[in-house]
Structure formats: structure tokens, C-alpha cells
Amino acid sequence: MSTAPIRIDQSEAALRRDLAACYRLIAMYGWDDLIATHVSVRLPEGNGFLINPFGLMFEEITPDSLIKVDLDGNLLAPTKWSVNAAGFAIHSAIHAARHDALCVMHLHTPDGIAVSMCEDGLLPENQTALIHAGGIAYHDYEGIACLDERERLVEHLGDKSVMLLRNHGTLTMGPSVASAFTSMYFLETACTIQVRALGMNLPLHKVEQKVINEFAGMRSIEKMEDMSQSLVWPALLRKLDRHDPTWRG
Numbered sequence: 001m002s003t004a005p006i007r008i009d010q011s012e013a014a015l016r017r018d019l020a021a022c023y024r025l026i027a028m029y030g031w032d033d034l035i036a037t038h039v040s041v042r043l044p045e046g047n048g049f050l051i052n053p054f055g056l057m058f059e060e061i062t063p064d065s066l067i068k069v070d071l072d073g074n075l076l077a078p079t080k081w082s083v084n085a086a087g088f089a090i091h092s093a094i095h096a097a098r099h100d101a102l103c104v105m106h107l108h109t110p111d112g113i114a115v116s117m118c119e120d121g122l123l124p125e126n127q128t129a130l131i132h133a134g135g136i137a138y139h140d141y142e143g144i145a146c147l148d149e150r151e152r153l154v155e156h157l158g159d160k161s162v163m164l165l166r167n168h169g170t171l172t173m174g175p176s177v178a179s180a181f182t183s184m185y186f187l188e189t190a191c192t193i194q195v196r197a198l199g200m201n202l203p204l205h206k207v208e209q210k211v212i213n214e215f216a217g218m219r220s221i222e223k224m225e226d227m228s229q230s231l232v233w234p235a236l237l238r239k240l241d242r243h244d245p246t247w248r249g
Contacts, residue, residue, distance in 0.1 A: 013063070016050060019177055026107070027059040040103070043068070051067055056081070090171075112164075114195050122136055123194055131190070135219060
């Protein structure tokens with residue numbers, strides 16, 4: 001099959017750049033899991049999404065290596081790679097149901113999985129965890145994700161933008177790659193803090209409920225998007241350029 005360069009418009013090129021950067025940042029932060037897990041971005045025309053080629057390490061991904069697939073699983077551009085079936089099941093379900101989710105991000109980190117195994121989930125007992133307090137959805141583990149699971153996944157997600165996949169991992173989404181990544185950074189950091197705190201086997205000092213409620217009132221997708229786009233993402237791209245500029249392809 002031909003592997004000639006794909007002709008793409010400017011808007012898709014920008015999405016490919018950000019998505020490739022996201023994959024490289026995941027690898028840089030040590031959040032990757034061999035060739036597993038996945039991040040997707042909805043295409044501008046709305047009939048499909050971009051996702052990683054199944055078999056590439058995240059540190060290898062460039063904008064032109066990303067796969068273009070529609071919501072029925074049909075490839076929209078020539079490629080020698082395939083799409084992870086479990087990844088397609090999760091991302092196609094969310095992109096079909098949640099048109100506010102331009103980017104969907106799913107990880108299998110040790111700390112994220114550990115917290116997903118806790119009956120109480122993420123505890124609102126530190127400042128970072130409070131960012132997502134009251135805004136986390138939970139979906140019970142059903143085995144390797146498949147097409148039959150999509151309806152229940154979407155039902156459990158509801159209108160939330162952060163999810164713990166029980167016994168499985170973490171998931172965030174946002175109106176941009178920038179906000180989805182920033183949200184995931186806070187979620188993964190909160191999970192790590194919780195694992196360390198519980199590992200000390202000492203009594204935890206609780207955050208007062210009124211403070212938790214105040215944090216919940218301050219949280220909004222719009223605030224996350226504005227901070228991510230204007231401050232966090234440009235800084236992350238500069239960091240990535242210093243670390244490994246080959247991500248641009």
C-alpha cells in the first residue's frame with residue numbers, strides 16, 4: 001500500500017501537530033505503556049478522527065504518521081498501519097456521543113490504575129485532586145474494550161470530561177488537545193499523590209467539605225481551556241522542542 005505523504009488542509013495539519021506533540025509528551029512524562037493506550041482528535045469535517053498507528057511507540061509518532069479513521073472504522077487515508085481495536089471502541093463511542101470532545105486521551109499508568117482500583121476512587125484530600133473533585137465519572141471493568149461496551153461507556157461518562165475506567169486506567173477529554181492534556185496532567189498527578197499518601201500508612205488530614213465545594217464551584221471547562229491554550233500548551237511545546245524536536249516530523 002502506498003505511503004506517500006497525505007495532502008491535508010491547514011486546520012487538520014494543526015490538529016496533527018498538536019496530537020503528535022501529545023503522544024511525544026506522554027512518552028516524555030513516562031505515561032506510555034509499550035504500544036498500548038491512545039489519544040484521538042476529531043477531524044474538522046466531523047466524520048472521523050485521528051489516532052495513533054497500532055505498533056508505533058509514542059516516542060516515534062509524528063504528525064504525518066497519524067491514522068485517519070471514520071466512526072465506522074473505515075480508514076480515510078492510505079496507511080500500512082492498523083488501529084488498535086480496543087482504542088477504536090473507546091474513542092469512536094465518545095466522539096459519536098460527545099461533540100464537545102475534540103480530544104480524548106486514555107492512559108494505563110501504574111498510579112492511575114491503582115487509584116481506579118480503589119473503591120472510593122480519587123480522594124478529594126489535596127489541592128491537585130480538588131481540581132477534579134465531583135467531576136469524575138466511573139466505568140466498571142468489562143475486559144478488553146469492545147464495540148458492545150460503547151453504549152455503557154457513554155452512559156457512565158454522562159456529561160463529565162474526566163473518567164476513571166475501573167481496574168483499567170484514566171481518561172480525559174477537552175475542546176482541544178491542550179486542555180485534554182492539562183486535565184490529564186492534574187488527574188495523573190493527583191493519582192500519584194494519593195498512592196504515595198496511602199503508602200505511608202498514616203492517618204490523612206481531611207479537607208473540609210466547604211473547601212471541596214468551593215473548588216467545585218471554581219472548576220469549569222472554559223477556565224481549563226483558556227489556561228491550557230494560552231499558557232500551558234505553548235510552554236509544553238517549547239519543552240518538547242528542547243527535549244526532542246523530531247516530533248514535528
